Every structure is written in structure tokens, then in C-alpha cells.
Amino acid sequence: MDxxxxxxxxxxxxxxxxxxxxxxxxxxxxxxxxxxxxxxPTKKDEAWKYTSLNSVLKQDYSLFPKQEDALEYRDVxxxxxxxxxxxxxxxxxxxYSSHLSQTTHDGMDVCLMSAALSKPKYQxxxxxYFNKVATTDSxxxxxxxxxxxxxFIHIPKNKIVxxxxxxxxxxxxxxxxxxxxxxxxxxxxxxxxxxxxERHQSLTENPVLTNSVTEIFANKRAIVDYYKIQNDNHxxxxxxxxxxxxxxxxxxxxxxxxxGGKLTRNNLNFFQNGERIDSTLKGVTIIGDKxxxxxxxxxxxxxxxxxxxxxxxxxxxxxATGVFNGKVIVEKEAQKTNAFQANNNILISDKAxxxxxxxxxxxxxxxxCSHGCTIGQLDESAMFYMRSRGIPEKEAKGLLMYAFSNxxxxxxKIPEIKQRITKLIANKLGVNIGFEV
Amino acid sequence: xxxxENLHARVEDKAILRGINLEVKPGExxxxxxxxxxxxxxxxxxxxxxxxxxxxDGNIIFDGEDIDELAAEERAHKGIFLSFQYPVxxxxxxxxxxxxxxxxETRKAQGLEEMPAKDMLxxxxxxxxxxxxxxxxxxRSLNEGFSGGEKKRNEIxxxxxLEPKLAIxxxxxxxxxxxxxxxxxxxxxxxxxxxxxxxxxxxYQRLLDYIVPDFVHVLYDGRIVKSGGKExxxxxxxxxxxxxxxxxxx
Ligand SMILES: Nc1ncnc2c1ncn2[C@@H]1O[C@H](COP(=O)(O)OP(=O)(O)OP(=O)(O)O)[C@@H](O)[C@H]1O
Ligand SMILES: [Mg+2]
Numbered sequence: 001m002d003x004x005x006x007x008x009x010x011x012x013x014x015x016x017x018x019x020x021x022x023x024x025x026x027x028x029x030x031x032x033x034x035x036x037x038x039x040x041p042t043k044k045d046e047a048w049k050y051t052s053l054n055s056v057l058k059q060d061y062s063l064f065p066k067q068e069d070a071l072e073y074r075d076v077x078x079x080x081x082x083x084x085x086x087x088x089x090x091x092x093x094x095x096y097s098s099h100l101s102q103t104t105h106d107g108m109d110v111c112l113m114s115a116a117l118s119k120p121k122y123q124x125x126x127x128x129y130f131n132k133v134a135t136t137d138s139x140x141x142x143x144x145x146x147x148x149x150x151x152f153i154h155i156p157k158n159k160i161v162x163x164x165x166x167x168x169x170x171x172x173x174x175x176x177x178x179x180x181x182x183x184x185x186x187x188x189x190x191x192x193x194x195x196x197x198e199r200h201q202s203l204t205e206n207p208v209l210t211n212s213v214t215e216i217f218a219n220k221r222a223i224v225d226y227y228k229i230q231n232d233n234h235x236x237x238x239x240x241x242x243x244x245x246x247x248x249x250x251x252x253x254x255x256x257x258x259x260g261g262k263l264t265r266n267n268l269n270f271f272q273n274g275e276r277i278d279s280t281l282k283g284v285t286i287i288g289d290k291x292x293x294x295x296x297x298x299x300x301x302x303x304x305x306x307x308x309x310x311x312x313x314x315x316x317x318x319x320a321t322g323v324f325n326g327k328v329i330v331e332k333e334a335q336k337t338n339a340f341q342a343n344n345n346i347l348i349s350d351k352a353x354x355x356x357x358x359x360x361x362x363x364x365x366x367x368x369c370s371h372g373c374t375i376g377q378l379d380e381s382a383m384f385y386m387r388s389r390g391i392p393e394k395e396a397k398g399l400l401m402y403a404f405s406n407x408x409x410x411x412x413k414i415p416e417i418k419q420r421i422t423k424l425i426a427n428k429l430g431v432n433i434g435f436e437v
Numbered sequence: 438x439x440x441x442e443n444l445h446a447r448v449e450d451k452a453i454l455r456g457i458n459l460e461v462k463p464g465e466x467x468x469x470x471x472x473x474x475x476x477x478x479x480x481x482x483x484x485x486x487x488x489x490x491x492x493x494d495g496n497i498i499f500d501g502e503d504i505d506e507l508a509a510e511e512r513a514h515k516g517i518f519l520s521f522q523y524p525v526x527x528x529x530x531x532x533x534x535x536x537x538x539x540x541x542e543t544r545k546a547q548g549l550e551e552m553p554a555k556d557m558l559x560x561x562x563x564x565x566x567x568x569x570x571x572x573x574x575x576x577r578s579l580n581e582g583f584s585g586g587e588k589k590r591n592e593i594x595x596x597x598x599l600e601p602k603l604a605i606x607x608x609x610x611x612x613x614x615x616x617x618x619x620x621x622x623x624x625x626x627x628x629x630x631x632x633x634x635x636x637x638x639x640x641y642q643r644l645l646d647y648i649v650p651d652f653v654h655v656l657y658d659g660r661i662v663k664s665g666g667k668e669x670x671x672x673x674x675x676x677x678x679x680x681x682x683x684x685x686x687x
Contacts, residue, residue: 379525380489381525382525382526382527384482384485384487384488384489384509384525385521385524385525385527386527386535386539387486387508387509387510387513388485388486388487388509388510388512388513388518388519389513389535389539389595389599390510390513390514390539390540390542390543390546390599391510391538391539391542392508392510392542392546393508393510395538395542396510399527399530399535399538400527402529402530403527403528403529403530403578404529406528406529406530407529
């Protein structure tokens, strides 16, 4: 049975098993119909021209992995930003791990999607926000149909959340192959500020496919900073669908650090519903072997006086492949929009490839939009300069690549994350970047 | 210390160095002059180990060892330093971090521990004072947006930090104003002792007023066609290169 058939035939039983609110039931049922009709995207779809899901879809995934394996914190500590105090929402094979988590209901909700979907006290929030910004493409619909668990974060107005929130999904390989579909909902009300770190981590050699959906609502003047650390092992694939709905004067940023995994597809969508909104999309991709990372971004400028800043850097070695597909839409009403987009890439090996394609659809006349993409090699004269100062070839390469990705790091607000990312970059490049950041 | 014998080098199909002979002993200062395009920068790059140039004949002996097979960084570890005619901009790496990496990598290659942070800071302070470099400058990205003169001063700062045995200064004077020239030359002179050597490449006598050479060589068309004492530089300043070219072509 292929994966689609397997998903389709298991839907009813799944729906009967999970707690059911009538509203959520309808949303799931509608989404299921969409997925059933559309199926998985193929390379014939324009948005999937350079990313084939064939190899990841052919595994025989277990859709509802068995109950959690206990993990000891000390064994998985390294996957957390552990040197800061933080809230943690942790899942093992899709199931919540209370043992590893630190949630709260004290003046805000940092808890579980399953609770939000089933408990009456969250009914209103769910009806107002759940599946309200997610689109109806087939993979998002698939996730919506099977949505039952993930992180639920609701920050009421005028609250600055001092501690960052870490959302971590582990897969243990209890099953031969596992498919996970986490669903996160994050609502940040007026004037509030939150920082979130998300990571998917497979602890097994067995194949794992994650199809994740995150909806973020940044209400009036809210500030949301989101960091995605994608450094999974070579048998784990991730399709990350993130949707951000911004209201007036809100600031939202998403930094995506893609250093690992077999296939990673980021569908990152910003919708600006208000004036004076600021959206930031940044990414550093460093991959090798046969790894594949695809960034598919959308910024939809709907109202006047807003900004968006996109800056993606990619370093590709061996047979690695990259895709950057950045779409910016500026509606007719969205006068005085400033939209910037940059995608710069370095190909280290002759066999690595990158497909980069900006798409600007501008219907307003008084706007400032810029985009640029470059594909290059390492600067030979810089290499010689550094080596002539005694820095060995490998370190010089590493330093140049670190420098190349540096301006993406400069906007990371949490120093511990910046340090961690620098270390990951250094590890990835096999160098000791011999200085503090 | 440095002995170059019959050195031939080319890039792609173009022969640039066509039989260079040069010996530099500890404690000496050599000046290399010569018209544009004669091969001065190529010679310095070949000594420093730039792989773009292919050595087709001859030897470069440093401290008794043929260094032809050594990578640029290995030559640096042995104490060869090149002050670039056109220093390269490295955005995203500060001067300080670059120097820390260079020094510690060199120490590592020499089997030494990393330099303690305190000593590093002290060294940086001392050498930046010697070259009258503002501390703020050191946290900027290496050479990025530096003025021509700032780049050259920064090259000599790096030299001061690394304390090489053999320093090749490729047109370090160009771009420097009169005050900066004095500061930089003074820096070089302070670092000079009987165990190290300097090769200055220049078009002008004015630098040689400060850094006084023991020998002056004229490079023309890939060969050293004339050598002499410091008075040769004066003669060139006065008469230009035509007479040298005539002699060489005769
Ligand atoms: N990478 C290269 N590719 C092609 N030609 C080169 C290359 N490097 C040097 N050359 C050529 O070799 C010759 C010598 O160049 P070089 O830079 O060594 O001259 P120079 O003596 O330093 O001149 P200047 O006084 O102008 O600095 C020139 O004709 C130059 O164009
Ligand atoms: Mg030159």
C-alpha cells in the first residue's frame, strides 16, 4: 500500500480515537478531503519542480508510533540550548514527554496542542485561530487532517516572556520507519514578546518523515522571534510548513539554520495584515553528501508602510542540492512597501547544485523592492591571503564560510543561540573557529 | 636565510619569472625596484607560496630547506611574511579575530599551546600602539572599507604581531601619507634585528630614506638585471629605467 492509501485508510479510525470538538472535527474532515483529492505534490507542481518527495514517500512509515520510550535528559541534553533557562515542550515519537518538558499556565499558556484542542477553556482561542492562517495545499491539509499534538502557546497582551520556549521533537526509531505530523499554534497578543526555538531530532538510523505545521499569530505590536535548528541525521526528512499572520506594527522574524537531514523543505509564509509591520526571514544552509534543502518563502504585503527583509545564505558541498524560491507579493494597496530579498550561495564542489529563483509580483507603484542572488566559489585571493598568514587551508575555508554566513547570525538576539550556531557551523565545516563571537 | 636560484615561474602559458637569483642573509635589508609588470609581485607571491603560479625551474631555499613543495601556511609557519600590494577584504572576520586565529594556528604548527587570552590582548595592545592604530579599528572587518593607507598600516600591524624571520613588503609605501609612512617605517625598523631580514619592493626612494637597504636590485622582464648598494635607488629615481632597459636589451 502506498503512503497516501495508508493515510487515507487510517483517517477514520484516527478521528474516532482522538478527543473531538465539533469545530476541530469539521476542520479535520475538510482538510482530509483536500488531501485525498490532491495527494502528495510531484515535480509537475511548479512549487516542487526541484524537490522530489519520491524517495522519502516510498518508505513504509508507521503513522502512529507506539508509546514513548523514556529518554534521559542527560542523553539528549545536547539537543537543547541547555545553557539558558527556558520553557520546554518536548515530544518523543509524537507523544508529549512530561518528564523532559517544562510547561506553564502561569499568566500565559505554554502547553500542549492536544489539551487546547479538547478542553473547553481553549475552545474560543481554537475557533479564532486554529487553521486560520494555514493554507490548503496538500501537505498542510494532510497535517491538519491528522493534527492532534504539538505545542500550544498563548501569550496574553502586554507580556514579555523572559525565558525562551524550546519545542523539541525526538524520534527514537522504535518503529522501522516513522512519520510524524506535529501541529503547533502560537498566539501572541498585543504588545507581547516571545522567543521560540524549534528542533526536530531523530535519534535513530531508521527513516523518519516529519510533516510539520506551525501557525503563528503576531497581534498588534507583538514581537515574535522564531529560531529553527535543522540539524537532523541523514535518514530524517522534514517538511516544515510555517504560517505567520501579522497584525499592525508587529515584528516577526524566523531564522532557519539548516545543517543536516536527508531532505528538508521549508514552506515559510508571512501575511501582513496591517500597517507598519516588519517581517524578517533569514537562513543559513550548510550541507554536503546528497543532502537537499529547499527554502520556499512567501511574503504577502497587503497593507501600506510595511517592510520585509529576507537574507538566505547557502554553502553546498559534495552532491548536495539547494533550492531557494522566494516570492514577494505587493498588493496595490500596499504603498510604501520596503521589500528586500537576498540569496547568496557558495558551491564548494563541482557536483553541488543550487536553483535560486526570486519571484516578485508588485502591484503597487510607490515601493522599494530589491532582490539579488549570487552563486559563487570561495574567493581564491582571500584564501591565499589567509593562508599566507599561517591559517591552514581547511581553517581558512571555514573562516571564510563563517564570515559568509555571519551577517545572518548578527540578527540572532539570544547570545546562547548565536554561540551554539557558530559551534554548529564550525563543526559542520570541521574547523575550530578560534575566537569567541 | 633565503636563497633563490634560477627561479622560473609562469601562470597559464605566460612566463613571468625568467631566471631569478637572489640571496638574503639574516640582518639584511634588500630593496627590489623595477618597472610596472616586471614581476615583483609575482616573485613575492611565489616565495609566499601562491599556487596559481607554476614554478617551472629553479629553487627557493629558506633556512637551508627547499620550500617549493610547501603550502603557503607552512611557509608562514617557518617565518615568511608577505605584506600584500593589494590586501584582500575579508568581510565578517574582525582584525582581532583574524590575528588570534593566525597566531594560534602558527603556534599549533610549531607545537606550542594556544596563546593565553591575556597575553594576546597585551600583544595586540603593544603592537597597535607601535603602529598608532586605534583600538576601535581592530574590531572592524579585516580590510573591509579600509582606506588604501589603512590597509597598508594594517599589513605592518600583522607583521608586527607575527614577527616573521623574512618580511617581504610589496609596495607598502603606496597609499601612505607622509606621517603614516614615517610611522610604518619606524615600526618596521623597530622590528628589525640581526636575525631577521626585510625585502622591500618599492617604486620610490622616499621609503628607502627610512628603511635603508643594504642592497638594491632592479627587476626587469622577469630577471634581476642590476644590483647595487643604496645609491642605485637614487640613480633610478633620477634617471628612470630607460638606461636599465637598454643595458638589459643590449
Ligand atoms: N595571475 C596572472 N594571470 C595573468 N597574468 C599575470 C598574473 N599575475 C601576473 N601576471 C602578469 O605578469 C606580469 C608581472 O606582474 P607583477 O604583478 O608581478 O608585476 P609588478 O612588477 O609587481 O608590477 P607593479 O609595479 O605594477 O606592481 C604582468 O604582465 C602581469 O600582467
Ligand atoms: Mg606589484
